[in-house]
Amino acid sequence: GFDLSQFEVGDLIGKGAFGEVYVASHKRRKRVKVALKCMMKSQEDRYLDVDGHSTPVLAEVAMMLRLMNAPRCPNIIRLHDWVELEDNFVLILEYAESCQTLLQYIKDTGDIEENQARRLMRQLIRAVMFCTEHGVFHGDIHTANILVTLPRLELKLIDFGCAQPITHKPFNKSDYRGAGHGMPPEALRGRVFHANPAYVWTIGIMLYEIMHGRLAFCNRQSLMFGSIQINPRLSTACVDLISQCLIRNPVQRLQLHQVEEHCWFNPTTPNSLKQF
Numbered sequence: 001g002f003d004l005s006q007f008e009v010g011d012l013i014g015k016g017a018f019g020e021v022y023v024a025s026h027k028r029r030k031r032v033k034v035a036l037k038c039m040m041k042s043q044e045d046r047y048l049d050v051d052g053h054s055t056p057v058l059a060e061v062a063m064m065l066r067l068m069n070a071p072r073c074p075n076i077i078r079l080h081d082w083v084e085l086e087d088n089f090v091l092i093l094e095y096a097e098s099c100q101t102l103l104q105y106i107k108d109t110g111d112i113e114e115n116q117a118r119r120l121m122r123q124l125i126r127a128v129m130f131c132t133e134h135g136v137f138h139g140d141i142h143t144a145n146i147l148v149t150l151p152r153l154e155l156k157l158i159d160f161g162c163a164q165p166i167t168h169k170p171f172n173k174s175d176y177r178g179a180g181h182g183m184p185p186e187a188l189r190g191r192v193f194h195a196n197p198a199y200v201w202t203i204g205i206m207l208y209e210i211m212h213g214r215l216a217f218c219n220r221q222s223l224m225f226g227s228i229q230i231n232p233r234l235s236t237a238c239v240d241l242i243s244q245c246l247i248r249n250p251v252q253r254l255q256l257h258q259v260e261e262h263c264w265f266n267p268t269t270p271n272s273l274k275q276f
């Protein structure tokens, strides 16, 4: 286990809807740091069973535990341990040192180059693929739930508070618990939806936002019916990838495994050489 009393709580580093995140450093070995995500217990807390535990645990913990078996994915923040108190949960997380949220990174950087974007998107896809392989649908991927370390641009996916286990059954709209930016149109329409195409939609939404500094759709109406305005200065491959991820019909949308095989990620293949 993890001995919290060995740690000294430091600055508040983040605030979400239901909790606060603090950095804490080890009292003797000051360079050892963790992030403490502290949440008030509420009526709506969901609990899930996890292998190897006799009692169900907070769903956020259960979903992260699925992802903590070796070999782990470097692009998903690590859960070291957790504590359940009478009124609070405390998640003891890997601390992403010298990081920004992707939201802040996009604001600060302005025009992000495709090379930079490609580097970030490769890591996001790695995180997403790892989640699907371990039966986890994140359900709340947006730019405040993605951390980017500087200057190395390592990406860490955080906040599994809305995550759902992937089963043989499709999801319903109510299973999409996230803020909504990444919600695919099939979920919004109230149809059932599947994890993989929903993830691909979100990947398109993230790539769009990185390349444009704003959301692809500003409201539900435009998400359902509007056309996407893509910057014509982007490479043909980048425009194609965004458009194919943001196809509203999930059956016609690019498939998850096709995303990382897309020529935007492989700029040296002969067919796409001229665009780079």
Ligand code: ADP
Pocket (backbone or CB within 6 Å): 013, 014, 015, 016, 017, 018, 019, 020, 021, 035, 037, 077, 093, 094, 095, 096, 097, 099, 101, 144, 145, 147, 158, 159, 160, 161
């Ligand atoms: P919530 O579920 O309330 O949205 P998050 O898990 O998204 O909480 O965390 C809120 C904010 O705290 C994040 O947007 C980020 O800025 C910061 N944060 C969370 N976890 C870490 C971490 N491990 N390292 C550094 N910053 C973090």
Ligand code: MG
Pocket (backbone or CB within 6 Å): 016, 144, 145, 159
């Ligand atoms: Mg969050």
Ligand code: MG
Pocket (backbone or CB within 6 Å): 016, 159, 160, 161, 162
């Ligand atoms: Mg959350």
